[in-house]
Amino acid sequence: MGSETCDDAGVYRLNDTTALIQTVDFFTPIVDDPYAFGQITAANALSDVYAMGGRPLLCMNILACPVKTMPETVFRQVVEGGLEKIREAGALLVGGHSIEDTELKYGLSVTGLVHPDRVLKNSGARPDDVLVLTKPLGTGILSTAIKGGLGESGLEKRIIEVMATLNRLPAEILQRPEFIDDPSLRPHACTDITGFGLIGHLHEMAQASRVSIHIHTETLPILPETLAFADMGIIPEGAHTNRKFYLSQVNGACEPASSLELICCDPQTSGGCSSLCRRPGPGLCSPTWKRRAIPLPAGSSATCTRNPPGGLFLSREEVDDAAHPVFTLYYPPGPSGRLAPDPVVVGARASCCVALRKHRENLLLDSLSFGPGAGSWLCGDLRGCRSHAQAAGGAQL
Secondary structure (H helix, E strand, O other): OOOOOOOOOEEEEOOOOOEEEEEEEEEOOOOOOHHHHHHHHHHHHHHHHHHOOOEEEEEEEEEEEOOOOOOHHHHHHHHHHHHHHHHHOOOEEEEEEEEEOOOOEEEEEEEEEEOHHHOOOOOOOOOOOEEEEOOOEOHHHHHHHHHOOOOOOOHHHHHHHHHHOOOHHHHHHHOOHHHHOOOOOOEEEEEEOOOOHHHHHHHHHHHHHOOEEEEEHHHOOEOOOHHHHHHOOOOOHHHHHHHHHHHHHEEOOOOOOOHHHHHHHOOOOOOOEEEEEOOOOHHHOOHHHOOOOOOOOOOOOEEEEOOOOOOEEEEOOOOOOOOOOEEEEEOOEOOOOOEOOOOEEEOOOHHHHHHHHHOHHHHOOOOOEEOOOOOOEEEEEOOOHHHHHHHOOOOOO
């Protein structure tokens, strides 16, 4: 498979059990810290392989060096940051290429592996599927706020952590036999949310799958402070460009744009994977998942319908957030590099946090805390928490 439906990578079948995934991505710095820039860029390139349902195998560096204006130590820190993420992904760095340029650029060419029958395309969405996002939205808007000298002192550190987080854990979960063998849990389509924003990438999925996707803006997982900055008009140029380009394709968009609509158009760097799958039942939880959250269900952030094929709709209907709150759980890295057992809640409105605290016992989370962080982002909702937890026989949701 190639670029017919704007998928995230090319896939070449070698035999009945193995296919190669090939992708490349690089860009200019979006943060001042060169090491963090390397981490983010590597995570962004590796995400294409995860979005296709595969695992990264080999990586090669792509580096453009402004040697006349920057010290060599900067280039070394960029590459070291990228290498950390390559190792975290379980891949190998086998070489690369560098050139002299007037502006710093870095990225990776990535080769991955996938079973031919488990390739995730952006063209497989079906009517009645629901949306799963593995990271909340808002990195473009928050980056713009930081460049403007706005936001608290820890804001840049938090969004760096978000952007540098690999999509490895949710990708591995979605490829487990429990999901692959169960039609109610199996992902039908997947892509990662990057420069075209949620609007652009869901438009591609709707077109490729010949379904309509209805985005429920009031229930989208959004990073803290994003909505406040959007209300202030702190919007990156890329969001306006995305909106202008896709405006004619979106039903429900109008002038002037609402803040939530612009957040849907916000260009993401190293964003989460967007999967579309059937609405799962109580069998979602399993004791084998132990103390980790599962990235399903994603609530009603978006749903698919049959008609009109290729349609994209924005819904502004008010949602009873306390009764149906959408949240994001973050698992910080532990001392040994593994994920800590208990999560932090981020990207949730106040009513959602109240509901999570209320249902803490039902969720079987020993030390659920509320605040920013990074490590692994997983989304869900609170509907059926008790039944899911009971069905799991005591496993955490």
